[in-house]
Amino acid sequence: AQSVTQLDSQVPVFEEAPVELRCNYSSSVSVYLFWYVQYPNQGLQLLLKYLSGSTLVESINGFEAEFNKSQTSFHLRKPSVHISDTAEYFCAVRSFTGGGNKLTFGTGTQLKVEL
């Protein structure tokens, strides 16, 4: 079975500071990895994904995540956050086992950007 662990439930940070949201997964087979963002009172939006190839993936709004197979991690980073980045961030994993193509989500990290 696959699982996702987001180590931090809340991350407060000042505007323009860097941030890292941690995500670790467990799976016995190859995985695809995703970060979703949920802004207040909105649905989930895909932020970025790793399927194959370069282990560093980027989003259009400055976030990046690096797939580290040896550490089974997919941490999300941004060098300088903005107040508008305040949201809940979910890490998700999909592995192709006998269970099919199910997405498993972590418990989420609430990023709160303060002035």
Added chain:
Amino acid sequence: SAVISQKPSRDICQRGTSLTIQCQVDSQVTMMFWYRQQPGQSLTLIATANQGSEATYESGFVIDKFPISRPNLTFSTLTVSNMSPEDSSIYLCSVEVGGMDYEQYFGPGTRLTVT
């Protein structure tokens, strides 16, 4: 991509009643998913609904409690039956867009409160 709408956006229901949630997609999709997001928790997959076949339920969810219909490639409904306060949650519809990107898009959710 896919644009997903859900009805109702929120509802307050009495214990013992049932609520049917509708999910409409702006394009034809094969795979649709229903998730539950309980307060302060992550998303939990309830079932996968493919057009033309019975829905596949995850462990802990049964058809009698959460009957699902999938009459065509753009529409699905989830019914929450014989509700109790423990069913208070956000219910999300999701679709997988074809190709090798394995992206799932989510609707805005239905916020259900059971009193």
